[in-house]
Structure formats: C-alpha cells, structure tokens
Amino acid sequence: MNWLAGAWAVFRKDLRIELRTRYALNSLLLFVLGALLLVLFAVGPRPLSARVQSALLWIVMLFAASIGLGRSFVAEQERGTVLLLQLHTRPSMVFAGKWLFNLVLVGLLTIVAAGPFLFLLDISIRAPGLLASVLALGAVGLASATTLLAALVARAARQGPLLPVLLLPLLVPLLVSGTSATRKAIAGLPWVQAQDELLTLVGFAGATLSASIVLFDFVWTD
Amino acid sequence: MSTSSSPVVPPRVYRLVQGAVFLVLTGVIVAGFLGSIPQLDILEQSARNLYFHVPMWFTLMGATILSAYHSVRYLQTGDRLRDIRAREAAWLALIFGLLGIVTGMVWARFTWYVGTGKWWNFDPKQSMAAVLLLIYGAYFVLRDSIEDRDTRGRIAAVYNLFAVVTMPFLLYIIPRQLPSLHPGGEGSPAFSQTDLAPAMRWVFYPSVLGFLGLFWLLYTQRVRLAWLRDQLRDEPDL
Numbered sequence: 001m002n003w004l005a006g007a008w009a010v011f012r013k014d015l016r017i018e019l020r021t022r023y024a025l026n027s028l029l030l031f032v033l034g035a036l037l038l039v040l041f042a043v044g045p046r047p048l049s050a051r052v053q054s055a056l057l058w059i060v061m062l063f064a065a066s067i068g069l070g071r072s073f074v075a076e077q078e079r080g081t082v083l084l085l086q087l088h089t090r091p092s093m094v095f096a097g098k099w100l101f102n103l104v105l106v107g108l109l110t111i112v113a114a115g116p117f118l119f120l121l122d123i124s125i126r127a128p129g130l131l132a133s134v135l136a137l138g139a140v141g142l143a144s145a146t147t148l149l150a151a152l153v154a155r156a157a158r159q160g161p162l163l164p165v166l167l168l169p170l171l172v173p174l175l176v177s178g179t180s181a182t183r184k185a186i187a188g189l190p191w192v193q194a195q196d197e198l199l200t201l202v203g204f205a206g207a208t209l210s211a212s213i214v215l216f217d218f219v220w221t222d
Numbered sequence: 223m224s225t226s227s228s229p230v231v232p233p234r235v236y237r238l239v240q241g242a243v244f245l246v247l248t249g250v251i252v253a254g255f256l257g258s259i260p261q262l263d264i265l266e267q268s269a270r271n272l273y274f275h276v277p278m279w280f281t282l283m284g285a286t287i288l289s290a291y292h293s294v295r296y297l298q299t300g301d302r303l304r305d306i307r308a309r310e311a312a313w314l315a316l317i318f319g320l321l322g323i324v325t326g327m328v329w330a331r332f333t334w335y336v337g338t339g340k341w342w343n344f345d346p347k348q349s350m351a352a353v354l355l356l357i358y359g360a361y362f363v364l365r366d367s368i369e370d371r372d373t374r375g376r377i378a379a380v381y382n383l384f385a386v387v388t389m390p391f392l393l394y395i396i397p398r399q400l401p402s403l404h405p406g407g408e409g410s411p412a413f414s415q416t417d418l419a420p421a422m423r424w425v426f427y428p429s430v431l432g433f434l435g436l437f438w439l440l441y442t443q444r445v446r447l448a449w450l451r452d453q454l455r456d457e458p459d460l
Binding site: 168180 | 297350353356357360363364366367368369373376377379380381383384385387388390391392395396399400
C-alpha cells in the first residue's frame with residue numbers, strides 16, 4: 001500500500017465510523033455551543049472590548065479541542081483495533097490519517113465556535129480575510145499538538161483529565177498569537193500589522209507537526 | 223531492557239566538587255550580600271540579586287537541555303538509566319525554575335513595581351516561565367498515570383521532547399513580541415554596561431559555576447538513589 005493511499009484509508013475509516021454514530025461530532029458541537037451560551041450569560045448584554053472578545057473565542061476553542069479530540073486513539077484501544085492498524089499500516093500513515101480527521105473536526109469546531117460567537121455578540125469583523133487565515137493556522141497547530149498528545153494519553157492507564165493537563169500549557173504560544181491577531185482582525189488593521197503573529201502561528205504549526213511526525217513512531221509501536 | 227554502566231561517580235571526584243561548591247557558594251553569599259556594588263539608578267541594592275536570580279535560569283536551561291538529551295538517548299537505546307536521568311534532570315529543572323521565579327518576583331517587586339507594591343504584573347517573561355513549570359508539572363502527572371515502566375519511560379520521553387520543541391516559542395519568540403521590562407528584549411539588551419559592572423563579574427561568574435556545580439551534585443546523587451531503588455525493586459533480596 002503506498003503511503004498516501006494508506007493515510008487516506010485511515011482517514012476514511014475514522015470518518016465512516018464517526019458518521020455511523022456522530023458521537024464525537026455532536027458532543028463537540030454541543031460543548032462549543034453550551035460554552036458560548038455560558039459565556040454570553042456570564043458577560044451580560046454590555047458590549048465587550050476586542051481584547052476580551054478574542055480571548056473568549058480562543059479559550060472556548062482550546063477547551064473544546066482539549067476535551068473533544070482525545071477520543072481518536074482511546075477508541076482504537078477500546079475496540080481492540082490497535083494491533084490490526086499496526087499490522088496493516090506504517091505508523092506515519094496512521095498519524096497522517098488521524099491528523100487529517102482531527103483537522104476536519106477542529107475546522108468544524110472553529111466554524112461552529114466563531115460563527116455563532118460573532119453573530120451572538122454582534123461583532124463586526126473589519127478584516128475577515130485576516131481572521132479566517134488566523135483561525136485556519138490556529139486549527140492546524142491545534143490539530144497537530146492534539147493528535148500526538150491524544151496518542152500519548154491513550155497509552156496511560158489512568159486517563160481522566162490528562163489530555164487538558166498535558167495540552168494546555170503547550171498551547172500557550174498559540175493562544176497568545178491567536179488572540180492578539182484576532183484582536184487586530186476585529187479592529188481591521190492591515191495584514192502587515194499582524195505579521196509577527198501570523199509568522200509565529202506558521203512556525204508553531206510547522207514545529208508541532210514535524211515533531212509529531214518524528215515522535216509518533218515511538219508512541220505507536222511497542 | 224538492557225542494563226548499562228552504573229551511575230556511580232568516583233567518590234574522589236564527588237568530594238572534590240562538593241568541597242569546591244561549598245567554598246564558592248559560601249564566598250558568593252558573603253561577597254554577594256556584603257561586597258560593594260556600583261550604585262545605579264532604579265537597580266540600587268537590588269542589583270545583588272544578579273548573583274542569585276540569573277544563575278538559577280542558567281541552571282534551569284542546563285537541566286532542560288540535559289533532560290531532553292537523555293530523553294533522546296532513552297528513545298534510541300531503551301536503557302532505563304537514561305529514563306532516570308531524564309526524570310531527575312526534569313525534577314531539578316522544576317526546583318531551579320521555582321527558585322528563579324521567586325528570586326525574579328522579589329527583584330521585580332523592588333525595581334519595576336516599587337511604586338505599586340505589586341508582586342506579579344504579567345510581564346511576558348515571568349508568565350512564560352510559569353508556563354514552563356506547568357509543562358514540567360504535566361510531565362510528572364503523565365509519568366504517574368502509566369503503570370508499565372518501559373511504556374512510562376517512552377511516553378514520558380516523547381512528551382518531554384514535544385515540550386522542548388514548543389519551548390523556544392515560550393521563552394524566546396513570544397516574549398520578544400510583547401512589551402517587557404525584562405532585560406534581553408527589544409531595546410534592553412541583557413548584560414549591557416548599565417547592567418553588569420566589571421567589578422560584579424568577579425562574583426557573578428563564580429556564582430554561575432557554583433550553582434551549576436550544586437546542580438551537578440544534586441543530580442548525580444538523585445540519579446544514584448533512584449538507580450538503587452530501581453535495582454532493589456528488581457531484586458528485593460539484594
């Protein structure tokens with residue numbers, strides 16, 4: 001099996017299993033919507049500054065990802081399908097397939113979080129292109145970090161809230177650059193002004209993705 | 223898995239370093255508190271903290287790199303001693319990091335925030351250092367969550383290395399993009415003429431060496447102790 005076909009097959013398998021029950025998808029979306037409504041009730045009807053708005057959006061996204069994306073490898077352990085995957089595919093194919101699936105989930109999560117958030121809080125975005133690219137880069141970094149750490153957590157005997165504990169400190173650079181660039185997008189600053197943040201997000205996504213690809217072999221194979 | 227050479231340091235080397243560290247650190251404490259320092263605006267007497275705060279961070283960096291190196295070697299060889307070394311270096315990184323934050327808070331309180339009485343005001347370098355400690359805390363939580371020793375070593379090594387990849391963002395990239403009072407940022411280089419007077423170098427450099435030596439003593443002894451515990455668990459009759 002060539003590499004691309006293998007990775008694509010792992011992705012298709014995950015997608016098909018997910019579409020049978022839609023458990024991860026539905027729980028993730030409901031979590032995001034629930035968290036957004038809680039935020040709206042907590043802050044009340046008065047308008048917020050762009051700083052608070054972008055902080056709330058990113059916090060909801062990070063917590064949703066850290067809670068919702070941990071299932072991908074734990075489910076393989078529970079179903080007892082790890083051995084089959086290990087026999088039929090190379091580790092990098094499994095990682096690529098899972099990463100793609102998580103990226104799709106994070107993408108949906110971002111759209112579901114950002115859309116109602118902007119609508120309900122009545123925020124007008126003056127630089128929509130900038131916001132879209134910041135969220136897209138953030139989603140790539142989020143998916144890369146979460147996929148590797150979800151594989152780590154699946155090996156642990158006592159799981160509980162382990163994934164958020166491992167993930168959140170590592171995501172601080174993503175949070176800092178993401179909120180800062182989102183604030184600039186809401187304020188409608190030109191792209192040049194958000195150059196530092198965008199480069200940091202690109203670097204973070206690249207660094208986490210490359211490190212995950214190198215390190216995943218050691219997690220996956222015994 | 224495979225066993226390797228024992229981690230015992232020759233006693234003579236150990237005693238020599240112990241004596242040297244004892245002498246140097248005693249000298250540093252005496253000279254640091256009693257020696258004369260140049261009177262600079264804002265810094266004034268707080269400049270003495272240079273001898274204690276900065277070596278903590280050097281030691282932290284050394285411990286972080288050492289821990290990551292042994293994690294790489296563990297993944298390559300599966301030698302359990304490497305895992306012990308990585309863990310003990312991470313533990314000491316946590317300790318020295320805490321000391322670095324505490325000394326830094328005291329310093330910031332009496333230079334940057336002297337008018338306000340604040341101890342903590344979200345200076346990027348301070349906050350990112352706190353995040354670094356959280357990462358090492360998470361490393362130990364992860365270790366405790368895995369029963370099997372070989373799996374635990376491998377999974378912990380992977381997390382350690384993954385964290386090291388994100389550390390440059392925490393410690394170098396993000397703090398340089400935000401306004402900060404801490405030296406080493408834009409517009410305030412560390413160790414310029416205004417920070418480090420020539421006379422202070424005679425205490426500062428021995429202090430760095432002294433604290434690195436202290437780290438080495440603690441590290442080798444902790445590794446040895448953990449190694450003995452490990453051996454005893456394998457062969458309880460020993």
